[in-house]
Amino acid sequence: MxxxxxxxxxxxxxxxxxxxxxxxxxxxxxxxxxxxxxxxxxxxxxxxxxxxxxxxxxxxxxxxxxxxxxxxxxxxxxxxxxxxxxxxxxxxxxxxxxxxxxxxxxxxxxxxxxxxxxxxxxxxxxxxxxxxxxxxxxxxxxxxxxxxxxxxxxxxxxxxxxxxxxxxxxxxxxxxxxxxxYSVLDLPVDPDLLDRMHAEAADRAGADYRLHAWRDSLPEEWLEHFAVLETRMSTDAPSAGLELEEDVWDAARVRAAEERIAAAGHAFLVVAAEHEPTGTLAAFTMVEMPHDRPAVVFQEDTLVLREHRGRRLGMLVKADMLRRLAASHPGAERVHTWNAEENSYMLAINVALGFRPTGVSGEWQKHLT
CATH class of the missing domain: 3.40.630.30 (Gcn5-related N-acetyltransferase (GNAT))
Known part of the structure; x- marks a missing residue:
């Protein structure tokens, strides 16, 4: 052998x-x-x-x-x-x-x-x-x-x-x-569908939320706010029986992540929703685009803070992201994403936008002796 x-x-x-x-x-x-x-x-x-x-x-x-x-x-x-x-x-x-x-x-x-x-x-x-x-x-x-x-x-x-x-x-x-x-969205998405989803979500969100979009680098004023979102991603996203603890981010780590993405040969785009009465970020979605594979888009983190759920902010930021992608990356053909099967709210958003189930990833855990 x-x-x-x-x-x-x-x-x-x-x-x-x-x-x-x-x-x-x-x-x-x-x-x-x-x-x-x-x-x-x-x-x-x-x-x-x-x-x-x-x-x-x-x-x-x-x-x-x-x-x-x-x-x-x-x-x-x-x-x-x-x-x-x-x-x-x-x-x-x-x-x-x-x-x-x-x-x-x-x-x-x-x-x-x-x-x-x-x-x-x-x-x-x-x-x-x-x-x-x-x-x-x-x-x-x-x-x-x-x-x-x-x-x-x-x-x-x-x-x-x-x-x-x-x-x-x-x-x-x-x-x-x-x-x-594991789901894949074929691009382009029907503009009429995106406009309708965006309008319905914006109406549900109401006047308290304002969208921002950043490419490849976040403005200094939003770094700490974005770090809060990434920290909460480690606790608010479903993790089932995986023994995961809070993963704390700060402004320096956000900048380090930006540098790592650039060094890997990727661009990124973030759409975030600001809660204007408090001046804080309530939701975000992020995608990465490899420079050497223009047809491919990777859906990275998407999160709506628990205290802001029920206002369709998830649909709002994702529909806005797809509209921006169509304008800035017309050669993009597919978006790849992974979501916990128990995350019914995010999966419903993806299905409504046209993501098709492509596979399943099993998440396994072992205690070393």
Missing amino acids: RTWSVTRSPVPPSLEDPAAWALHGASAVSFAVDHDTYGNDDVAYTAQYLHVGLTRTEYTTRVLLVAHRSDLASPTAQDVVGLANLHMQRASNERMAYVELVVHPEHRRQGVGAALLAEAEQVARAHGRSVVIASSDHRGEPAADAPGALEAPTGSGRIDSAEPGAAFAHRHGFVLEQAER
Whole structure:
């Protein structure tokens, strides 16, 4: 039986450096897996994105592990058959390690994943982490009565327990805690639909709310307000049984996030709703657009603070965002988003705007011993 070695990726000064072989190999595996799962590479990791993760560690420690044959003294990018991408927050959730494990379709069921996971857990322990969160990607959601259908403990969302990612997680001691719906919106959206949704939401919100939009950099005056929204994202968004704690942001972290997005080769756009009587931000939505893939848009965080819910602010900021995208990025063809299956309000907004269910992500948790 073939054996595998797991190597920690160096942190090269540039992607042209010979030490960047692991980054390029990991990216190639990510592209192959996404083609196998979804038929496209829209959300696959680029080498540039992975490199930025390893070099910008002010708030998160990131470790990239790659697997290759054990008999190779000097592996190259072409020899990489799998990866484990770990990130560990430095100022909050200090018990947690997040692991994304990816194995090339041609090398599954050969011990690659087990070798990567064993090393990833060792890295997590070395950083004082006792809980690991991982995910499994599934092309679709099985019917409730389908053989092997596994429902999340929340009662919302199912995955096929027989599919490789789920079977691997269960076999290695992980417990399913949550299901996230993966949805895609084909662009452009009918302008009449967007105008109607925007008008209805604005009427419901009333005169107390005012929209702002920023691209690539937030004005200084709104940094602390935006930090509050990102902090609340860690507590207000559904997290099921995942043992997550508050993740505190401040103005410096907002600026660091902007710099990281730019370094990854992405632009971003934020639409936020100000509650004018208090001068604070009540809701926001954010998207990222890779410069090298103009057809692709990633929906990042969307949040309405609990105290401002019931006024259709979620629909207001998202409809406004899509109208702005149509004007500023006419070449965009698809928006990708993930939402907890129990987040019925946000899912209803997405469905109304035309997002179509494309897959399900299982969110798994394991306590290290």
